[in-house]
Amino acid sequence: MYKYNKNNDLLIGQFFYNKKLSFVLTENKDLIYIENKHINRTDNNQFVLIKIINEKITSKKSKKFGLIKKVLGNENDINTCINIAIKKYNLITNFSKKTNLDIKYLNDDISSDMISKRTDLRHLPFITIDGKDAKDFDDAIYCEKININSNSEYKFKLIIAIADVSHYVSEFSNIDQDAFKRGTSIYFPNKVIPMLPKKLSNDICSLLPNKDRLTLVCEIILDMFGVIDSYKFYESIIRSNFRFNYEDAYQLVTNISDNKFISNKIHQNIFNIYNIYKILKQKKYNNKNMNFDLNEIKFNIKKNRINKIEILERNDMHKAIEECMLTANICAADFLINNNSDALFRIHEKPNVDKIDNLFKFLISIGISIEKYKKMNLHELYFDLLENTKNHAQYKLIQSMCLRSLQQAKYSFVNIGHFGLSYKAYVHFTSPIRRYPDLLIHRFIKSILKNNQCKNIENKSIDDLMSSKERLAEESSRFVSSWYKCLFAKSYIGQLFSGVITSIVQFGLFISLDDINIEGMIHISSLGNEKFKFDKNNHILLGKYSKKTFCISDKILVKIEKVDLFFRKVYLIPVNR
Known part of the structure; x- marks a missing residue:
């Protein structure tokens, strides 16, 4: 009997065929059979989008039959997984016809009337500092040291100018509705799905060097200890004088290099930014704020091929810009609260008891005493643990486990503070080109400024x-990154690597291969002939007869056995020497 399928949902799978049989294996490991007349020149192992058209039901089992609707790409093509991610997470990649029509009429012309209604800051040597590949520049900074008296006392004037996206994207407009549906830009290793059309994100709104740009400014006065004396918000026009990347800026402030093409005013600005960072860093340390030192990975891609996975270390200029943005964000939150405005707060709850208990069990398993930590409040616990284990051989793993113990930050109109940052109130203000919540915050602030x-x-x-x-963007980005890691690992099948056990579960071990910056799994069935028992409390696998144990942070020699791209898994086997 055939049962017609009325469900219009499309499935993603990998296509296989031979002379006798053609089928698609889906993510749920279902087999969908494809009749030869529906193959449509699809190649073996290609990833496809299919629709189930009917189901053949017999007394013993049922067979589902499908129709290939679209070929998403070959398994070795780095763009295939992005095509899959777009379909898997229902990502919006095209702007509406109305938005595309509206964007044609937008330009970066700034009239004298517009300038007259804003504070003109074009005489100040603003700079932008971003990653090498950045194209959408949300923020520009100017920092000035103000001497107060002859006793060497001073203050800093920190002016953070943020792209005035709300000037160009009015509420409920076609562009606004498209931006709202997306919520955020999504960043893949070699592609961006922007929240705003590129004409806005990469040009009209972007604070490009030597271009007049409309901005919303947070001007902050900080004392010599990094305490905020005062702040104010206002609309302005600026002209960025120079575009730095983090590496060049860091080399400049640490005297590694000297750029003769940079004026003395720009030099002084960047040094003031660096000096205020050092003050804010010391203030955070004195306040015992937790401090994670996390690095990002970068896929070195050339000619559509992943050549290397590199670790991008965050230098002090990364952290300096981050501290400046954090300072502006807490000022924005305070401004909205003081004016009794609605605010979309960025909140972060305290970790729950079970998560802390799991963290303690992990610490015990790697030989760290937890007695003193039991007596500390949560902020002191994280601060002390992260500070005092920096020289520990497994510091990277300790940071990872601390992160896992924390709750996920989220947006809320109800303010409960931000545990991780130790702020009583916090909002996102500094990235309106790529985050819709920041655009909302700009509208709240400008409403107060204009209408009181x-x-x-x-x-x-x-x-x-x-x-x-936000979670959808993070999940889709992780999906593509995991796929890229697996694609990169395929070239190392059969090779040996020294690894470190980073996690233990009932079905096996997860191993970090730091030489090539990927993670793989040893299934419990590959550990030998005897049975292994998972001890959840002590985070170990224990051999039933040999009493051999596998613990977190143990080093282990492994071989990459196989890679499953579709399920994003790298399978390892232990090697005994």
Whole structure:
């Protein structure tokens, strides 16, 4: 009997065929049979989008039959997984026809009337400092040291100019509706799905060097100990004088290199930014704020091929810009609270008891005493643990386990503070080109500045929606990164590597291969003939007869046995020498 399928849902799978049989293996490991007349020149091992058309039901089992709707790409093509991610997570890649029409009429012309209504800061040597590959520049900075008296006392004037996206993207406009649906830009290793059309994100709104740009400014006065004396918000026009990347900026402030093409004013600005960072860093240390020293990975891609996976170390200029942005964000939160305005807060709850208990069990398993940590409050615990284990052989793993113990930050109209940053109130203000919540915050602030009255949001479910959009972006980015790691690992099948056990579960061990910056798994069945028992409390696998144990942080020699791209798994086997 055939049963017609009325469900229009499309499935993603990998296509296989031989002379007798053609089928698609889906992510759920279902087999969908494809009749020869529906193959449409699809090659073996290609990833496809299929629709189930009917189901053949017999007394013993049923067979599902499908139709190939679209070929997503070959398994060795680095763009295939992006095509899959777009379909898997229902990502919006095209702007509406109305938005594309509206964007044609936008330009970066700034009239004298517009300038007259803003504070003109074009005489100040603003700079932008971003990653080498960045194209959307949300923020520009100017920092000035102000001497107070002859006793060597001083203050800093920190002016953070953020792209005034809300000037070009009015509420409920076609562009705004498209941006709202996306919620955030999504960054893949070699592709960006922007929240705003590129004409806005990479040009009109982007704070490009030597271009007049409209901005919303947070001007902050900090004392010599990094305490905020005062702040104010206002609309302005600026002209960025120079575009630095983090590496060049760091080399300049540490005297590794000297750029003769940079004026003395720009030199002084960047040194002031660096000096204020050192003050803010010391303030955080004195306040015992937790400090993670995390690095990102970068895929070195040339000619559509992943040549290397590199670790991008964050230098002090990364951290300096981050501290400046954090300072502006807490000022924005304070401004909205003081004006009784609605605000989409960035909140972070305290870790729950079970997560802390698991963290303690992990620490015990790697030989770290937890007695003193039991007596500390949570902020002191994380601060002390991260500071005092920096020289530990497994510091990278300790940081990872600390992160796992924390709750996930999210957006909310109800402020409960931000545990991880130790802030009583916090919002996202500094990235309106790529995050919709920041655009909302700009509208709240400008409503107060122009009308002296707060702006209220009727749809209070926006916080949950924006949190879900953020998670979707993170999941899709992780999907592509995991796929790229597996694709890179395929070239090392059969080779030996020294690894470190980073996690232990009932079905096996997860191993970090730091030489090539990927992670793989040893299934419990590959550990030998005897049975292994998973001790959840002590985070170990224990051999039933030999009493051989596998513990977190143990070093182990492994061989890459096989790679499953579709399920994003690298399978390892232990090697005994």
